[in-house]
Amino acid sequence: MPRKLSFTYRKQTFECTLHKVDRSKLYGRRKIETLDMDENPCTLATLLDDGKTLVPYGGTASGYINPDGEWVSRNNITPVDLDGKPLKTVPSSFDSGLNLKQTADIEEFLDHSIRLCYALQGELPAALLKALADGTIFKTEFSYRGGINPDPAFVMQGDDNTNWLLIAEANKIEYVTLEQAAVIAATEEEDEETESDELDFGML
Numbered sequence: 001m002p003r004k005l006s007f008t009y010r011k012q013t014f015e016c017t018l019h020k021v022d023r024s025k026l027y028g029r030r031k032i033e034t035l036d037m038d039e040n041p042c043t044l045a046t047l048l049d050d051g052k053t054l055v056p057y058g059g060t061a062s063g064y065i066n067p068d069g070e071w072v073s074r075n076n077i078t079p080v081d082l083d084g085k086p087l088k089t090v091p092s093s094f095d096s097g098l099n100l101k102q103t104a105d106i107e108e109f110l111d112h113s114i115r116l117c118y119a120l121q122g123e124l125p126a127a128l129l130k131a132l133a134d135g136t137i138f139k140t141e142f143s144y145r146g147g148i149n150p151d152p153a154f155v156m157q158g159d160d161n162t163n164w165l166l167i168a169e170a171n172k173i174e175y176v177t178l179e180q181a182a183v184i185a186a187t188e189e190e191d192e193e194t195e196s197d198e199l200d201f202g203m204l
Contacts, residue, residue: 002017002018002019002020003017003018003094004016004017004018004094004122005018005093005094005097005098005165006097006098007097007098007099007100007155008097008098008099008100008101009099009100009101009125009127009128010125010127010128012125012127012128013097014122014123014124014125015122016120016121016122016124016163016165017120017121017122018118018119018120018165019118019119019120019121020116020117020118021117021118021119022117043056043057044056044057045057046059046060064077079147079148087148088148089146089147089148090141090143090146090147090148090150091143091146092143092144092145092146093141093142093143093144093150094144095146098140098141098142098153098155099140100128100138100140100155102138102139102140103136103137103138103139104137104138104139104154105137106137108139109137109139109154109156111170111171112152112154112168112169112170112171113168113169113171114166114167114168115167115168115169116166116167117164117165117166117167118164118165118166118167119162119163119164120155120162120163120164120165124163132155132156132157132163133157133161135157136156137154137155137156138154138155138156139152139153139154140152140153140154140155141153142165142167151167151168151169152168152169152170153165153166153167153168154166154168
């Protein structure tokens, strides 16, 4: 079921329903089904290192343990930096909402790669609709579950007047060039050797 997300624009708060749009919805998808000799569907299982234990699909999970091997709840974990200082965390955007007060130009927008697309459905303020129709791109931060690394996000309008929330990540481009060749001055001995090796066309 699509989730709702609240936005704030010029002290006006409103809600929009998020409709995720991906390749499967645009182009459809294919699924490969594996059957046994009796044409019953096969299920995925994992063979453990002992070579005889099979773990069915869904039989594994990830978790956190302390140095003593004791299970630790995620709620009791505090993220810290390399110096042991607590890192700043952000709540889930579904709890805090998004504030549309910062804009971005097209160059800044193109410096990001879009990884998630959500079509927005809801009653947007008239002033915001006008700004989006004029080509304004709003930049904010989005975090699905909360944490220390919110994703950059953009709110903009498409050519078909659909309003979009685009979850992005900044492009990391490294420019690489050839190393400049060093110029080495010839020594006196090399100059003499070069002169002696030259052809004397007068001898021909």
